[in-house]
Amino acid sequence: MTGLDRDEARGLAEQFYRLSKELGDYRFAHWEELGKTERLSVESMEWSLLNASSDLTATAIDLTLDDLKPVVKRVAASTRKMKTAIRKAGRAKDVLAIAAAAVELCAAIVSGSPSAIAAALERAVKVSS
Amino acid sequence: MTHPRVAGPLEHRPLVWLVVSLVCLSVAGCADPPAIKRFAAASASAGERFPEIANDIEKSCERREKYRLLGRWGADLDSLEHVTAGTCAAYGRAVSRLSGSHRVLMGYMKALGNLSAGEVVSYDQPIDDLGDAVAAISPADAKSVAAVKGVSEVLVEAVAGKWRRKQLSTVIEKTNADVQTLITALRETIEGDYERLLDAESEAARKFYLGVIKEYRGEEPLTAILVYDRWLGEERAIEARRETAGAYVKVLKKIARGHQDLYDHRDALKSKDVKKLVLKHSTAIEELAADLRRAF
Numbered sequence: 232m233t234g235l236d237r238d239e240a241r242g243l244a245e246q247f248y249r250l251s252k253e254l255g256d257y258r259f260a261h262w263e264e265l266g267k268t269e270r271l272s273v274e275s276m277e278w279s280l281l282n283a284s285s286d287l288t289a290t291a292i293d294l295t296l297d298d299l300k301p302v303v304k305r306v307a308a309s310t311r312k313m314k315t316a317i318r319k320a321g322r323a324k325d326v327l328a329i330a331a332a333a334v335e336l337c338a339a340i341v342s343g344s345p346s347a348i349a350a351a352l353e354r355a356v357k358v359s360s
Numbered sequence: 361m362t363h364p365r366v367a368g369p370l371e372h373r374p375l376v377w378l379v380v381s382l383v384c385l386s387v388a389g390c391a392d393p394p395a396i397k398r399f400a401a402a403s404a405s406a407g408e409r410f411p412e413i414a415n416d417i418e419k420s421c422e423r424r425e426k427y428r429l430l431g432r433w434g435a436d437l438d439s440l441e442h443v444t445a446g447t448c449a450a451y452g453r454a455v456s457r458l459s460g461s462h463r464v465l466m467g468y469m470k471a472l473g474n475l476s477a478g479e480v481v482s483y484d485q486p487i488d489d490l491g492d493a494v495a496a497i498s499p500a501d502a503k504s505v506a507a508v509k510g511v512s513e514v515l516v517e518a519v520a521g522k523w524r525r526k527q528l529s530t531v532i533e534k535t536n537a538d539v540q541t542l543i544t545a546l547r548e549t550i551e552g553d554y555e556r557l558l559d560a561e562s563e564a565a566r567k568f569y570l571g572v573i574k575e576y577r578g579e580e581p582l583t584a585i586l587v588y589d590r591w592l593g594e595e596r597a598i599e600a601r602r603e604t605a606g607a608y609v610k611v612l613k614k615i616a617r618g619h620q621d622l623y624d625h626r627d628a629l630k631s632k633d634v635k636k637l638v639l640k641h642s643t644a645i646e647e648l649a650a651d652l653r654r655a656f
Contacts, residue, residue, distance in 0.1 A: 248556060248563070262574050274431070282428070285557055288556050289421075289450050292417070293450075293454055296454070296458060296461060299461055299542065302545075303460075303464050306538050306542055309535040313472065313474070316475055317474050
């Protein structure tokens with residue numbers, strides 16, 4: 232369905248659906264007045280409109296997903312980054328770096344030197360970045 | 361001969377707690393992993409129902425097509441499988457793409473939960489090693505070693521927690537706009553497009569059943585009543601699908617709102633406000649999950 236955007240496709244789908252329903256209302260309300268041939272003719276139009284409505288809806292879904300492609304790619308990339316971060320967080324090297332910084336700070340605490348504590352604290356926080 | 365007494369760490373207790381406080385302050389406290397983890401887990405769990413909803417887009421087309429063909433040919437409902445398969449193939453392709461996009465969202469939520477909880481990381485061994493290292497610094501005082509080890513546990517967790525929060529905060533900041541767009545698109549597809557397809561299916565059922573009833577009620581009134589009952593049954597099934605879809609739309613809205621709240625408070629993920637907000641969304645999603653089992 233070239234030339235339509237997703238909102239136009241949805242708008243047309245809604246209009247065709249309503250038309251099909253209104254034609255059905257008319258056919259059932261005037262069942263006795265309409266001859267069999269007329270009823271079949273109206274019914275045929277109803278089905279055509281209903282199918283067109285649904286096909287336009289499928290087109291709208293396709294167009295939505297086309298528009299969504301770059302968004303989905305970026306979200307998938309963020310997920311990959313998080314998985315890498317989780318793996319990184321579990322790596323012994325990083326944990327040991329944190330532990331080493333902690334050891335330094337502990338030593339500073341034991342020494343009781345405020346300046347040593349401050350310096351060690353600064354280094355410990357840096358390890359995380 | 362008396363030796364000058366060397367102060368052990370326990371005698372520096374105020375200093376120790378000052379350091380612990382500084383560490384916690386400097387890393388803005390510890391994240392609230394259970395809250396974010398629970399939010400992510402509730403989202404992912406509710407999301408497991410999505411494929412059934414998405415698949416029904418194609419099935420709804422098949423049911424609608426069967427009504428059309430039945431009305432035209434009067435054929436047996438179950439023998440039309442092969443006829444409808446080709447007609448609804450385009451819907452099948454759309455479903456496949458839709459499910460793929462949804463899987464990406466759920467993968468993101470799961471990764472978010474795992475990163476927030478940091479559950480793959482165990483610091484026990486490094487902290488034990490740390491205890492040994494501290495013992496070497498102050499070998500005579502076991503209580504001091506224990507005290508310093510305790511401080512270290514807080515420190516390691518705080519530093520590691522800060523690292524995780526920083527990653528979380530960055531990811532949430534960079535991805536929020538895309539997450540919102542993706543959820544909006546999925547939501548509109550379900551509450552707009554799928555709903556319209558169910559409307560069309562319901563209308564197709566009316567065209568078929570009411571047409572049959574009008575045609576034969578004079579000659580076969582009892583059959584007309586049975587046909588009417590079957591029609592009502594089909595309508596109830598459609599209504600159940602609508603309610604399930606509606607419940608999932610609410611789930612998607614909660615996921616979007618929850619992620620937006622995390623984004624709005626990305627620099628204070630530890631705060632009580634964030635915890636409260638995220639837990640509120642988690643509870644709502646968990647409650648909605650029960651409604652998702654209604655139709656499929």
